[in-house]
Amino acid sequence: MALDATQVDQKALFDWLCRMGDNALILGHRTSEWCGHGPVLEEDIALANTALDLIGHTQMWLGLAGEVEGAGRTADNLAYLRDAMQFRNVKLVELPNGDIGQTIMREFLFDAFHFEMLTALVASADARVAEIAAKALKEVAYQFDRSSDLVVRLGDGTAESHDRMQAALEHFWPYTGEMFVADAVDEAMAQAGIAPALSEIESRWDTLVSETLAEATLVCPERRADVHTGGKQGRHTEHLGYILAEMQFLQRAYPGAEW
């Protein structure tokens, strides 16, 4: 039974909104690193477009987070002036891009989660959340179509592309569990009907991912050890600090300037 959404712990809601926003921001950042370096022109366009969509989602999620926090922080303040320990993204999205196969595989693993999450959030008890989810879902549905299609094509392509995709899958697999490990924030959101229970998303993710991997002739690793957690609570990999050093450079070097 969902509680009244207005009764929910605002601090937990803020935290949860930062998770949504930070996942989009950091994956958008990683994706944007490909600008001009793609393996084929259509990929340059698609990668820039994906990054653009994710930055758009970031603006919406972090904008709402700032509103909920009520301390006058804007989406830009949150993106550019928090340090790593205040970032709430999962570790999966901050890992380096690797080759284009790894980039596509990571995107696929996250897109499947993102797609299921947003699909559920369209029915959120919080109308503001539902509205953002509905807008973002249109783009993420397309992103998932694209990344899953590429996983299939590359998995079932040449021996080399198959091996690279299998290696990419094994590389990222241990990081996927964090998306589904619920903590007090996730439980509070689920109880308030703002967000779905992560266990529900996990089973749908399993289905989506295993179907695609089977079609791609890739072998799903046995089970996840879920050792790479902590990102959602602000304990990240070493990589995030470098992302922020780059991303936040101008805001940090010229405090208060307008751009």
Next chain:
Amino acid sequence: MYAQMIKSEKSNETPEELAAFQARIDRGERIEPKEWMPEGYRKTLIRQIGQHAHSEIVGQLPEGNWVTRAPTLERKAILLAKVQDEAGHGLYLYSACETLGVSRDELFEKLHSGAMKYSSIFNYPTLTWADMGAVGWLVDGAAIMNQVPLQRTSYGPYARAMIRICKEESFHQRQGYSVMMKMAQGTEAQKAMAQDALNRFWYPALMMFGPSDAESVHSEQNMAWKIKINSNDELRQRFVNETVPQAHYLGLTVPDENLKFNEETGNWDFSQPDWTEFFEVLKGNGPCNEERLGARRKAWDDGEWFRDGLSAYAEKSAARRAAVAAE
């Protein structure tokens, strides 16, 4: 960028064929892909359109250089959209080339081997965020100046691609000017960055129109064929006339002591860029030639397995479909 250094081909067509072709162009008819055209016309177009396409692709790099460091989410989104547009322009232009019988892969090969050029402007580095303003304002501004007349060029696919491209480029120029405006009205440090960006990009932007008409290797033939519509000097003057008041509005100083409004001609008189530098950059000796071409070569080489994988899948699924159909 575009119309630099285009040489005309000698062709062996009969005078009657050439005259009939010229008459079509003079009547303002558009030449379409499968219609007869002189070999020189075809080759010149491939060079010009291909060079323009390459410029769009290489042009992603100096701006991509600041995407991850864009100072706000909105600026990041705008910059991403702009770089994406450029890749899109590359796509239209390579497609226009394909209608002339040359594949995108062949053109890439020529870019990577150095047999084909791209605009010299992209061999200059983008050193501060203000450069994102200067590139949009000056570089895209100069590109528009070149491309607007090409919407009336005689080759149909090129002219149509140019119509779409010009719409997006004018948005790019406005966003560049808006970045410059913010910087010029900002803190002292931001103003200094804006002025420095103008100082560094002014002459390279003037070079984008190609050498002075007196020295230009462009032929009257290209003008007659309406592949080239205006002379380099004409376009350069037009650009200076438009840009100088914009710089003044920003409160920035154009780095040219000889810049002066000429009441008699109604034009701004200005200094020529250093053409020795231009030819050096064109030869591959500019500040970023190696990085830019190196980045494109690396992207292509690293992507080989990806492209092969997709091709292999396409062949397999075609074979599977054929097998199903045969049952």
